[in-house]
Amino acid sequence: MPHPDLPILPSESSHLTQKFGRETANYFSGSPLNRLSFLRSDTAFLRLAYAHPRARFLLLNNLHPLVQGSDSSRLAFATHADVAPLAGADPFAKSEEEMVEGFDSREEQVVVVFLGVDEKGEVEVEQRGEGEGEFEYKGFRGPPYFAVDVTPRGKGTAAAEGLIEAVKGRGYAFHDHSPRHMGLHAGQAAMYGQARALVDWNARTPFCAQCGQPTLSVHAGTKRVCPPADKAPGVERRPCATRGTVANHSFPRTDPTVIMAIVSADGSKVLLGRNRRFPKDWYSTLAGFQEPGESIEEAVRREVWEESGVRVGRVILHSSQPWPFPASLMIGAIGQAQPDGEEIYLGHDAELEDAKWFPLDEVREALAKGVSSLGDPAPTSHVEGALRLPPPTAIANRLITAVVDGWWVSSRM
Amino acid sequence: MPHPDLPILPSESSHLTQKFGRETANYFSGSPLNRLSFLRSDTAFLRLAYAHPRARFLLLNNLHPLVQGSDSSRLAFATHADVAPLAGADPFAKSEEEMVEGFDSREEQVVVVFLGVDEKGEVEVEQRGEGEGEFEYKGFRGPPYFAVDVTPRGKGTAAAEGLIEAVKGRGYAFHDHSPRHMGLHAGQAAMYGQARALVDWNARTPFCAQCGQPTLSVHAGTKRVCPPADKAPGVERRPCATRGTVANHSFPRTDPTVIMAIVSADGSKVLLGRNRRFPKDWYSTLAGFQEPGESIEEAVRREVWEESGVRVGRVILHSSQPWPFPASLMIGAIGQAQPDGEEIYLGHDAELEDAKWFPLDEVREALAKGVSSLGDPAPTSHVEGALRLPPPTAIANRLITAVVDGWWVSSRM
CATH class of the missing domain: 3.90.79.10 (Nucleoside Triphosphate Pyrophosphohydrolase)
Structure with a gap:
């Protein structure tokens, strides 16, 4: 009998089960989101999704996810208004080319990861607000989900702390969902896994392993590039082999x-x-x-x-x-x-x-x-x-x- | 019918085949070597293995392996005497702690990777020389294999070029065994795959992705550490989070x-x-x-x-x-x-x-x-x-x- 916390596959009871037998779906798999990975460089899409009233933001503080305070097995989410003071009202305004061109190592990036779109409306069935039109882009419909690293650090410390206090004021909490306590509901565990892996990778990998110079997070948190120049005065960037080729350490490590x-x-x-x-x-x-x-x-x-x-x-x-x-x-x-x-x-x-x-x-x-x-x-x-x-x-x-x-x-x- | 270039599993015809059916072994798997990964920090082992007359060295020049000139499907190997002018006569003399302690960013490391021991004598059956006693250490017997990056660069350019000329003089050649030409014999393809991946990782990753400072290759080519200090005059190393914890980017990426x-x-x-x-x-x-x-x-x-x-x-x-x-x-x-x-x-x-x-x-x-x-x-x-x-x-x-x-x-x- 499947454990209640294990993901249910969409085709669990279809005829595919008879053909192939069961596929084992493990905890941390079974995400309800469509990642739409090919839209991560589409700034028009990202800007609309990020600013949409239906957009939801999974906050990670020291990698702990925001959960419902009364039920730590369910994630809680913030809105655009909540995250804008920390992550900006329109962080995807620039294309990757413009971001690389305007790179300034003095600026501190708050990492925002696009997780995907909840096409079936499975994540937040009960909390859907009134008067919020459905998000839709090129035929893809459903609430867009993002992850934001709200760990207080650097110039963003005050904004992060303000955001953390605000969501705690709603009865939410940051909960340790480490391997010793795998208590999230299946689909939500998968969303948290994706968010945690990408937020952590961006935090662990601020420098280029090829040349040692600071890198820039692009592609909605799923790629880091080594820019050729720096707007910070007096900083001369050295050449880097990753700029002319596709380098695997530009991409998250698994x-x-x-x-x-x-x-x-x-x-x-x-x-x-x-x-x-x-x-x-x-x-x-x-x-x-x-x-x-x-x-x-x-x-x-x-x-x-x-x-x-x-x-x-x-x-x-x-x-x-x-x-x-x-x-x-x-x-x-x-x-x-x-x-x-x-x-x-x-x-x-x-x-x-x-x-x-x-x-x-x-x-x-x-x-x-x-x-x-x-x-x-x-x-x-x-x-x-x-x-x-x-x-x-x-x-x-x-x-x-x-x-x-x-x-x-x-x-x- | 299995393709002649595909690896044969040791238990191909045992009763395990009947129990489990066939296991598919693909090209680039099926290495004849025992990696003995737990001995990579045992400098006594590495020193004896490296200097042993039976030790064999797979040379990679711009990632192309040395092969028999008359038959590019078979690897060719160098000896200790060949590689010593480039890689040193005793490159494993220092423990990891001593290497980290003595780190000097002015020194250029020639990467030597310990690949494993050929316990069954499968790699070089015909070329075994006379008068060479078998290598043995703590019960593990067989010729030890290493990979050496001989790509001419930096201060090692002349030594690398000398080594390349010497092996070419024996009729050997460096051959492009890229995916478009997968022509190595099965077990040798697996050895080359291991060597290529590790030599390339060391070359691509000379800097710490956490702090941007130069790293040091240890554990016989399978780990890179971020040393806390530098013997080079005037170089002040910044703190790095990887020094207090196990960090995944200290290890090769797959x-x-x-x-x-x-x-x-x-x-x-x-x-x-x-x-x-x-x-x-x-x-x-x-x-x-x-x-x-x-x-x-x-x-x-x-x-x-x-x-x-x-x-x-x-x-x-x-x-x-x-x-x-x-x-x-x-x-x-x-x-x-x-x-x-x-x-x-x-x-x-x-x-x-x-x-x-x-x-x-x-x-x-x-x-x-x-x-x-x-x-x-x-x-x-x-x-x-x-x-x-x-x-x-x-x-x-x-x-x-x-x-x-x-x-x-x-x-x-």
């Missing part, structure tokens, strides 16, 4: 991460591990960063061997989960140990405190009785000393569930 | 990219597209960069809709392919169009010149008769005007093949 449930060669056990930060009896799937020049399947085999000594044969890909802490993409896989490769050895890499093979029955029991978020206490059904596992909002749980449900056996490749 | 074969709702057709750079009649699968805060499955649906107007329902992950141009990871998927979403519209994004639904029979015919590398002429079996497709070394070909073979129907999720 770090692919492998996460995998490993079954024993005979299919009777699952390999799980724990690190020192986990609560007592808590285990999860192994995981690690993808390295340059290896396939996902190879990364799974490498990480499992490095962390646990277990040698893995075939690997099949299961599903994926955006993980905006700060910029990961979790790629879930199921692998099968080689018959002579099941011995556990923790000495290669000192990452895990323990790794163990768990019989499927014990894992099934734990999925039923011992599941909770990392930051929460064990559920009352949990028996002291029994295995504890991550919640359904974690892809680790989905992978472990796929193994005990026999998904990996029925998936032929 | 850009996840989705690439997908889309089948029609009834399974009878495949959606393929072409851009202006493709030769006449040449089509391939659609593809695009993963964005922050979306799952792979969502990225597939977004990119297909943006580029072709087609709306996709379920998406299943197929396999992956490292793509070191400069740092992509291709994630292959198969998706099924929604029954009312098959209409093609190219107006959202101007990326494609054309997109079309091709009946499976036509695609099967093209796989048999019209397959070639992008840079090569059509095969003689190709009939003028018929569909042309990418070669088996491209994941696009593997995905299209999976569709016509019915893989997507038999994969239940």
Whole structure:
């Protein structure tokens, strides 16, 4: 049974389910927004969307999102009038060319990210105001959503603090929705994930990695360019290779991460591990960063061997989960140990405190009785000393569930 | 039948094949090396490995690898004596702490990347010299492999040019193994992919994206740190947030990219597209960069809709392919169009010149008769005007093949 906090796919019950079977949608996916990425350089669109009465602004303060104070599982939003004193009444007035041409390193940019348009009106059904005409542009209809970084800093400190006080005055709050507390409703978690990843990337990456000079946020928060000149007096910009070519570090970084449930060669056990930060009896799937020049399947085999000594044969890909802490993409896989490769050895890499093979029955029991978020206490059904596992909002749980449900056996490749 | 240039998995014919079915291994995967990533900070290991007579050095000149002059499908390697004048006789003498402590921005680093150890002796079977004892460290045995950036630049220009002349004198050559000419043998392509990605990342990223100051390559070419001080006279280093925390841009960047074969709702057709750079009649699968805060499955649906107007329902992950141009990871998927979403519209994004639904029979015919590398002429079996497709070394070909073979129907999720 799907967890209530997991995204529901649009085609959940269509005939596609019969053709393809279920697609696993993980927490932080399932955004209700159409990103309309091809309109990010269309300043006419951005200006109309930003100033529209239906526009909604997701505020991030130190990366914590604004939520309904009475219900931290629901995002709260600001309006154009709220954000204008900090981000400007018309921040998209200039084209990318004009912004680059007018670059002045003395100016401090408040990053505004265009998230997308809510074509189906799913985000804010109840709060829709009276007398607000629908936003429409070139056939795309629905409230436009933006994210604004309201962390007080630099010259914008007073405006940011004023905005923060104003929204708090409405009963809203900034809530820590870190991995230890994944409590946002599904579609809203996905919107927050997108906003967090892009706001954080802009904040972490103010300089060009190629030449070391300050960069400028363009494309509605999704690109940073290295301008050739600076209006600040006495500042001579050095040449930069990114100006003549498409450079990948002009674009947001997404770090692919492998996460995998490993079954024993005979299919009777699952390999799980724990690190020192986990609560007592808590285990999860192994995981690690993808390295340059290896396939996902190879990364799974490498990480499992490095962390646990277990040698893995075939690997099949299961599903994926955006993980905006700060910029990961979790790629879930199921692998099968080689018959002579099941011995556990923790000495290669000192990452895990323990790794163990768990019989499927014990894992099934734990999925039923011992599941909770990392930051929460064990559920009352949990028996002291029994295995504890991550919640359904974690892809680790989905992978472990796929193994005990026999998904990996029925998936032929 | 597997293509001769595709990697053979170690467990190809074991009982794992029966349990799991085949795992698709794509070109640029299948490295014979064990990366031993946990030894990259072990200077004792690196020093012994680097100086060992069995050590082999893959040279990259402007990112082109050194190959056997008579056979450009096989890499050629240099020895310690060859690289010492450029990269130093003992470049791993200092620990990371000592390197950071002694950082002097006036010094130019020649990047040396530790690739791994060839435990099974697969890389250089024929060229093994007499009288060279096997390399062994803490139980890991086999020739160690490194990559060295020999592109002539700065103070190292003369040494680099000398090294290049020396290896050319042995009949070796630097060969363009770009995507238009994927002609390396499978395992060697994977080694080259790893080397290229890391050498290129070090060259593209000499500055800290957080603070704009020069960084230092450590961990045998797989990490860059932002030192707190500089021995160069008069250079005052500013504070940097990366020094107190683990920052993702200290590590190589890998850009996840989705690439997908889309089948029609009834399974009878495949959606393929072409851009202006493709030769006449040449089509391939659609593809695009993963964005922050979306799952792979969502990225597939977004990119297909943006580029072709087609709306996709379920998406299943197929396999992956490292793509070191400069740092992509291709994630292959198969998706099924929604029954009312098959209409093609190219107006959202101007990326494609054309997109079309091709009946499976036509695609099967093209796989048999019209397959070639992008840079090569059509095969003689190709009939003028018929569909042309990418070669088996491209994941696009593997995905299209999976569709016509019915893989997507038999994969239940």
